Amino acid sequence: MFYRARRAGLLSEPHLLDRRINETVVQAVLEELQNLLLDTEKLKDRYKLRLSANPSAKRPGVDERIVESILSGGISNDTRRYILHEAGFIQGQNHFPRRLWWAFVDKSKFVDYVTQIRSFVQDLWRLLDPLRQDEMAASVQMVLSHIVGVSNKVDELRSLQDTLQLPSFIPGSSGDTSQKSALASAAEIKAITLNGESIPRETCSSSLNQSDNFNNNPSQDTQSLHLLNHQLRECVPIKGSPDVATGKYDGRTVLVEWKTLPIHSINKIMMRVRHLALLLSAPKHTSFRSLRCKGIVHETDSSRIAFVFEIPEEENFQPPRPLRTMFGCSPSVADRVQLALKITESVRQFHTAGWLHKDLRSENILLWSPGDLAFSCPVLSGFAFARLDSPSELSEQPSADPQRDIYRHPEAMGDPSMSFTAAKDIYALGTILLEIGEWRSLRSLVERVVDVTAHDVALSQLAKIRPHLLDDGPKGGLATLRFRMGDIFARVTQMMISGSIPESLSLADEAGMSDIVRPNILDVAVRELGRCVI
Numbered sequence: 001m002f003y004r005a006r007r008a009g010l011l012s013e014p015h016l017l018d019r020r021i022n023e024t025v026v027q028a029v030l031e032e033l034q035n036l037l038l039d040t041e042k043l044k045d046r047y048k049l050r051l052s053a054n055p056s057a058k059r060p061g062v063d064e065r066i067v068e069s070i071l072s073g074g075i076s077n078d079t080r081r082y083i084l085h086e087a088g089f090i091q092g093q094n095h096f097p098r099r100l101w102w103a104f105v106d107k108s109k110f111v112d113y114v115t116q117i118r119s120f121v122q123d124l125w126r127l128l129d130p131l132r133q134d135e136m137a138a139s140v141q142m143v144l145s146h147i148v149g150v151s152n153k154v155d156e157l158r159s160l161q162d163t164l165q166l167p168s169f170i171p172g173s174s175g176d177t178s179q180k181s182a183l184a185s186a187a188e189i190k191a192i193t194l195n196g197e198s199i200p201r202e203t204c205s206s207s208l209n210q211s212d213n214f215n216n217n218p219s220q221d222t223q224s225l226h227l228l229n230h231q232l233r234e235c236v237p238i239k240g241s242p243d244v245a246t247g248k249y250d251g252r253t254v255l256v257e258w259k260t261l262p263i264h265s266i267n268k269i270m271m272r273v274r275h276l277a278l279l280l281s282a283p284k285h286t287s288f289r290s291l292r293c294k295g296i297v298h299e300t301d302s303s304r305i306a307f308v309f310e311i312p313e314e315e316n317f318q319p320p321r322p323l324r325t326m327f328g329c330s331p332s333v334a335d336r337v338q339l340a341l342k343i344t345e346s347v348r349q350f351h352t353a354g355w356l357h358k359d360l361r362s363e364n365i366l367l368w369s370p371g372d373l374a375f376s377c378p379v380l381s382g383f384a385f386a387r388l389d390s391p392s393e394l395s396e397q398p399s400a401d402p403q404r405d406i407y408r409h410p411e412a413m414g415d416p417s418m419s420f421t422a423a424k425d426i427y428a429l430g431t432i433l434l435e436i437g438e439w440r441s442l443r444s445l446v447e448r449v450v451d452v453t454a455h456d457v458a459l460s461q462l463a464k465i466r467p468h469l470l471d472d473g474p475k476g477g478l479a480t481l482r483f484r485m486g487d488i489f490a491r492v493t494q495m496m497i498s499g500s501i502p503e504s505l506s507l508a509d510e511a512g513m514s515d516i517v518r519p520n521i522l523d524v525a526v527r528e529l530g531r532c533v534i
Contacts, residue, residue, distance in 0.1 A: 026127065033120045036113070141179050142523045148187045149352050149520070157191035160184075178287075182349060185285035189353040193279060193388065225277045227295040227308055232256070235306075240325035241363045244381060246311075253317055255291060255309040259384035262396065263303060269396070273305060276386055279355065280307070289346040289380050307383065312368075320379065323365035323432075327440050334534040335375040337489060340436045341529040346380045347429050348522035351389065351422050358385040358396075358420055360428035361407040362435050362442070391419045402457040406442050406450070407431050410463045423499050426521050427466075430496025434469065434477065437485040437493060445469075445477055469497050488532050492525045 035042060125133065144164065151157050164184035227249065235247035235256055245256045261269050273296060280293035291309035298305050331339075343365060350357060357380070364382030367374035387393045405413050409424040435442050443452055449464040450457060469477035472494075482490040495501055501519050505528060 026124070029120050029123045033117065036117055036120070138527050141183075142520070142527070144180070144183050145348070145352055145523055146520060148183055148190065149354075151187070151190070152194065154191045154195045157187045157194070161187040161191065182285040182287040183352065185288070186349055186352040189279060189282055189284060189355075192282065193275070193354055225274065225281060225293070225295040227297045229297050229300055232297050232306065232308065236319075238319045238322070240322040241366075241381075243384070244322075244366075246319045249294065249308055253311060254294060255311050255320070255381070257307040257309070257381060257384055259305050259307070261303040261305060266303065272387055272393075275388075276383060277307060279353075280309075280383060285349070287345050288349045289342060289378060290383075291379060291381070320366035320368045321374070322363045323367060323378070323435075324362040324441055326367060326374070327435075331375050331439075332534070333485065336436050336439065337485070337529060337532045337534060339375045339378060340433050340489070341526065341532075342376070342378050343380070343432065344429065344522060344525050344529060346378070347425060348526060350380075350386075351425070351522060354389050355386055356389050356420060356422060357383065357425050357428075358387065359383075359404075360425055360432060361404060362432055363404075365432065387420075389422060393419070402450070402452040402454070402462065403443060405457075405462055406446055406452060406465055408462075410466055413459055413462055423521075426496050427499065430493055431469065433489070433493045433496060434481065437481045437489055439484075448475065466497065470494065486532065488528050492528050495521060496525065 128136065144160075148157070148160055151160060161184045164180045164187065231250050232254075233248045235245040237243075237245045243258050245258070247254055247256050259273070261273075277293050277296045280290060281295070283292075284290065291311060294308045294310050296305055296307055347357065347360065359382045361382070364380065366379040366381050368377055368379060385396050387396075407428045409427040412420060412424045431442050434445065438445060446452075446465050446468060449468045450461045472478040472482075478490060478494060481493060491502065491505055495505060499521070501521060501524055505524050
């Protein structure tokens with residue numbers, strides 16, 4: 001308790017209350033909480049709670065197998081052993097002959113009881129200064145994101161989803177509510193993916209304007225996602241991204257992403273395509289920043305398929321523009337930081353939901369709105385090679401085009417020799433952030449080490465890109481990024497490309513969480529980019 005109180009900012013020295021905080025108020029609130037939680041007579045009289053015994057239950061023991069399964073993915077080995085040791089010690093000091101149960105007989109009284117506890121916790125929260133509140137909120141968000149990310153059981157994910165949709169204990173924190181809603185959406189998508197069930201559909205037509213309510217809707221299955229080939233018409237590739245086009249399906253404007261199926265594994269890939277279409281058709285929180293998939297079209301007598309996406313209906317419709325084609329305009333530094341933050345949040349959401357993109361590059365970041373608003377509403381596209389984050393999944397090589405390979409981690413180039421991992425997506429995201437920071441194409445940033453216009457570019461040449469991008473010397477890839485975008489943006493970009501979290505960005509000093517969960521690069525990146533103030 002003292003350790004956590006120091007981390008929260010209640011204590012400034014070991015066992016001493018911070019002098020800036022009203023000691024009388026803290027003591028009064030803690031006494032009320034103690035009475036609420038421990039005074040059995042008050043619980044019975046005021047809140048109609050009854051303490052009963054289960055005669056058939058033996059004295060419980062700590063089943064380390066169960067606890068290990070819950071804690072194994074989320075915390076370090078030392079912390080897990082400590083928790084098990086303390087649980088055993090506490091149990092040894094309390095020789096209850098029977099298991100005791102609390103039972104409430106008046107629902108309204110029980111609600112009052114929980115509300116009272118919540119009120120006192122909020123009172124303690126208000127005593128923290130705003131900086132500490134932000135740090136604690138970021139720490140809680142990181143832990144919740146980590147728990148969803150490592151959970152691989154449908155029932156656990158459903159419970160997490162329900163819990164994350166409850167009101168926040170943080171008073172007046174709309175940002176926290178939105179983040180929890182985003183995590184609840186990720187937990188639902190992951191549960192659906194693991195369970196292979198139908199996905200609930202919203203009635204709204206565009207994922208760009210979805211509400212955070214993604215339950216209680218009609219379901220959609222893989223069969224209904226197979227669209228009629230003859231209904232897809234007037235497909236026109238968008239400038240700068242030949243695999244993406246606008247077109248008409250059943251008279252409505254749609255976005256189309258083409259994918260050519262490999263002949264040698266067409267059946268396995270088609271199964272993945274159907275699951276991917278199901279995922280992309282699910283109603284998702286706006287932080288996913290992806291369009292709603294209407295279904296897939298399989299071209300007659302061809303190995304090519306099309307993912308068909310719904311898009312916002314506008315009177316004066318203009319096709320989207322890939323980020324790579326926007327480097328000629330002049331957005332502000334603040335706009336570019338927000339653009340980087342929103343793209344990073346999108347990738348984090350898909351990773352948390354258990355999916356890898358596998359083809360992140362500036363061509364696949366679409367900007368829709370006109371003028372400066374375009375940078376506040378990026379849309380993630382290019383999902384043709386996306387798959388579940390599982391070592392057993394079949395890996396496809398997205399292309400052998402040097403202009404696309406420059407975005408790929410060295411281990412993701414050429415024929416797949418090892419399973420694609422989240423770290424490779426994060427590397428590609430780092431190259432996009434470098435483009436945003438320098439506001440020019442990656443092709444021009446790496447021309448010192450590789451000529452991507454050459455007829456045949458060896459993998460050994462492409463392998464030189466990563467060391468070059470990590471070089472902050474006068475001629476390196478990071479040479480001017482700090483000057484253009486500031487220390488935080490440069491450190492985040494370098495962290496993504498290197499694949500390791502530097503001590504300067506560690507969560508340990510601020511929130512005391514590194515001993516509980518393993519830090520995630522995307523969580524740290526979102527936190528740091530959110531702190532950039534221009």
